[in-house]
Amino acid sequence: MLGFLRGFSAIWRRELAGIFMGPLAWTLLVIAIALQGLLFLVYLKTSQGDVDLALRFGFGESWAFWALAALFPPLLTMRMISEESRLGLLEYLLTAPVSDASVVLGKFAAATSFMALVWSSGLLHALLVQAAGVAPDWGAVWGGWIGAVLVSGLFCATGLLCSALTNTPVVAAFGAIVLHIVIVILPLLSSLTEARWIQEAIARVDVLDHHKATFLVGVLDSAYLGFFVVWTALFLYAATRSLEARRWR
Amino acid sequence: MISVQSLTRVYGSHKALDAVSFEIQKGEVVGFLGPNGAGKTTTLRILAGYLPPSSGTARVAGFDVVRDSIEVRKRIGYLPEAVPLYRELRVEEMLRFHARLHGMERERTRRRIGEVLEQVQLADRSSQLVGNLSRGLRQRAGLAVALLPEPEVLILDEPTSGLDPIQRLEVRALLTELARRHTVIVSSHILPEIEAVCPRVIIVAKGRIAADGTRDALVRQLGGASHVRLEAVVGPDVAKAKALLASIAGVSQVVDGGRVGIHHGFDLVCDSDLREDAGALAAARGWALRELSWRTPSLEQIFARIALSDGIGEASGGTGGSIGGAPRTDAATSPAVALAGARLEFELRATPATAAAPAAAPAAISGAAQAKPKVVYNLNPFDGGARRDLGKPKAIDGGSAERKEP
Numbered sequence: 001m002l003g004f005l006r007g008f009s010a011i012w013r014r015e016l017a018g019i020f021m022g023p024l025a026w027t028l029l030v031i032a033i034a035l036q037g038l039l040f041l042v043y044l045k046t047s048q049g050d051v052d053l054a055l056r057f058g059f060g061e062s063w064a065f066w067a068l069a070a071l072f073p074p075l076l077t078m079r080m081i082s083e084e085s086r087l088g089l090l091e092y093l094l095t096a097p098v099s100d101a102s103v104v105l106g107k108f109a110a111a112t113s114f115m116a117l118v119w120s121s122g123l124l125h126a127l128l129v130q131a132a133g134v135a136p137d138w139g140a141v142w143g144g145w146i147g148a149v150l151v152s153g154l155f156c157a158t159g160l161l162c163s164a165l166t167n168t169p170v171v172a173a174f175g176a177i178v179l180h181i182v183i184v185i186l187p188l189l190s191s192l193t194e195a196r197w198i199q200e201a202i203a204r205v206d207v208l209d210h211h212k213a214t215f216l217v218g219v220l221d222s223a224y225l226g227f228f229v230v231w232t233a234l235f236l237y238a239a240t241r242s243l244e245a246r247r248w249r
Numbered sequence: 250m251i252s253v254q255s256l257t258r259v260y261g262s263h264k265a266l267d268a269v270s271f272e273i274q275k276g277e278v279v280g281f282l283g284p285n286g287a288g289k290t291t292t293l294r295i296l297a298g299y300l301p302p303s304s305g306t307a308r309v310a311g312f313d314v315v316r317d318s319i320e321v322r323k324r325i326g327y328l329p330e331a332v333p334l335y336r337e338l339r340v341e342e343m344l345r346f347h348a349r350l351h352g353m354e355r356e357r358t359r360r361r362i363g364e365v366l367e368q369v370q371l372a373d374r375s376s377q378l379v380g381n382l383s384r385g386l387r388q389r390a391g392l393a394v395a396l397l398p399e400p401e402v403l404i405l406d407e408p409t410s411g412l413d414p415i416q417r418l419e420v421r422a423l424l425t426e427l428a429r430r431h432t433v434i435v436s437s438h439i440l441p442e443i444e445a446v447c448p449r450v451i452i453v454a455k456g457r458i459a460a461d462g463t464r465d466a467l468v469r470q471l472g473g474a475s476h477v478r479l480e481a482v483v484g485p486d487v488a489k490a491k492a493l494l495a496s497i498a499g500v501s502q503v504v505d506g507g508r509v510g511i512h513h514g515f516d517l518v519c520d521s522d523l524r525e526d527a528g529a530l531a532a533a534r535g536w537a538l539r540e541l542s543w544r545t546p547s548l549e550q551i552f553a554r555i556a557l558s559d560g561i562g563e564a565s566g567g568t569g570g571s572i573g574g575a576p577r578t579d580a581a582t583s584p585a586v587a588l589a590g591a592r593l594e595f596e597l598r599a600t601p602a603t604a605a606a607p608a609a610a611p612a613a614i615s616g617a618a619q620a621k622p623k624v625v626y627n628l629n630p631f632d633g634g635a636r637r638d639l640g641k642p643k644a645i646d647g648g649s650a651e652r653k654e655p
Contacts, residue, residue: 014346018337089334090333091329094298247301
């Protein structure tokens with residue numbers, strides 16, 4: 001266990017440093033912060049000064065949030081395994097005394113913590129509003145942030161899986177983005193059909209609703225938390241197995 | 250320290266390793282030698298815990314590479330051929346990352362980083378980005394990474410590939426120094442590297458171990474006969490000179506190397522260096538000497554022979570034939586001769602009747618045809634093939650019987 005944590009934290013730190021050493025991370029951060037900040041002003045205006053509603057937009061009620069959530073993680077994770085495999089770095093990592101699981105989890109944690117940083121611009125908006133004299137519903141703000149991180153975690157896990165399945169970063173990013181778009185527009189399918197069983201099946205895997213129904217309004221429901229944890233774990237497990245499968249090829 | 254038993258690894262339908270077994274004791278320095286694609290890298294990757302074997306077992310320091318992979322990885326320093334390092338890190342950061350993966354304490358990390366950088370002579374480059382290092386420097390940085398946790402076993406895959414001659418010398422010197430403290434396995438397809446550094450050599454070919462032993466033992470075991478080369482003016486009676494040379498104690502055979510200008514060449518096949526005796530004889534007879542040299546087959550010749558032949562049996566068997574038949578040219582380095590020798594060996598085993606046949610090569614060809622009982626189209630004008638009934642396969646027994654009968 002101790003060995004696992006040691007490898008995990010070493011890889012987490014390295015990957016996070018690796019993310020920030022490239023220009024991509026800074027570009028993404030600037031885009032996200034500028035866009036979210038601009039849109040926050042728009043949300044404030046359309047909600048006619050309802051601060052909580054405007055903050056909720058920033059954390060998941062708007063299309064902009066889902067676009068960022070679906071596009072950013074694949075860009076972060078696309079190179080993590082596929083490129084390392086191509087450069088032979090995987091051979092280096094997988095002959096170091098760390099388990100495959102800690103390699104995958106370390107990379108996953110790095111991507112997710114970057115996304116957590118991206119979403120914290122929303123926290124900044126809440127602080128600003130507070131400074132301006134209107135107290136926001138902090139429970140909902142933190143809930144929204146936690147939900148946003150969980151959603152990104154899930155998308156980082158799928159992104160990592162795609163990266164583990166191919167040797168080309170672009171293919172990994174493309175695959176993950178397509179998957180994420182499917183996930184995001186899945187609820188729209190519900191409205192297209194009358195069949196109850198399809199609607200129910202979609203409701204069970206509806207990431208948007210799981211985020212909006214609880215976290216966004218400041219409720220930490222263990223069932224909904226479990227939904228994200230289980231799905232994320234499932235994709236991470238698949239990524240680990242596929243990393244392992246590389247040895248057999 | 251390392252024990253490998255009938256290790257087999259299959260990639261799809263290709264058998265990269267075929268039941269390889271060997272043992273390496275603590276403190277040994279072993280060179281893995283083989284042509285490209287022989288299975289060197291696969292073996293090393295299995296030992297490093299990167300690839301699982303398809304069957305067979307490998308143990309490092311008593312730990313199974315599959316079941317106790319992590320324990321094995323703690324004890325090895327592995328430098329893959331591509332020298333994978335994070336290009337965006339500085340040399341020192343790369344080392345610190347590696348130390349963290351190995352769970353080294355801070356104090357020890359700092360001490361070891363200083364030591365290994367000194368050892369590979371990179372101390373002045375410690376704050377340079379790995380991606381900006383030249384190939385040779387990166388190789389050394391990779392070595393530093395492998396050395397950092399003071400591993401019991403060092404596994405280096407082609408540590409000198411892509412280096413210029415001077416860098417190669419430096420790496421070689423470094424390896425010699427490392428050999429004093431670690432069990433080292435080095436792979437290479439460049440023979441002088443291995444010969445210079447490793448007392449023990451394992452030659453791999455086509456996924457099998459073709460030879461294993463110290464350099465001298467290999468030469469003795471597989472190299473065949475060594476000989477004294479003598480070129481001198483021996484006068485008109487060559488046969489007498491040959492007989493005289495053959496009478497030297499220890500000479501098992503004298504091969505007439507033919508006339509070279511006014512000189513005549515002989516090869517005295519013998520186990521020990523008989524230059525003095527041959528020289529004394531020449532002086533006594535008044536022969537004007539042009540060359541008197543002691544020639545032993547080099548590891549390089551053996552390596553070439555193994556690389557070119559199909560396997561171990563043929564390689565060692567072909568030796569006798571080619572040395573005896575054509576000692577003038579380096580039998581091993583000329584592929585045609587080595588292969589012919591190998592085929593001859595095969596034929597000798599298959600059809601003992603042809604053992605005495607002097608024309609070995611044509612016999613071998615028609616012998617191969619014998620296995621297929623179909624029409625043989627022989628275009629050799631000296632073979633009498635045109636007069637032969639092409640409807641019947643030509644039996645070599647018939648040919649040699651004709652020669653024997655009269």
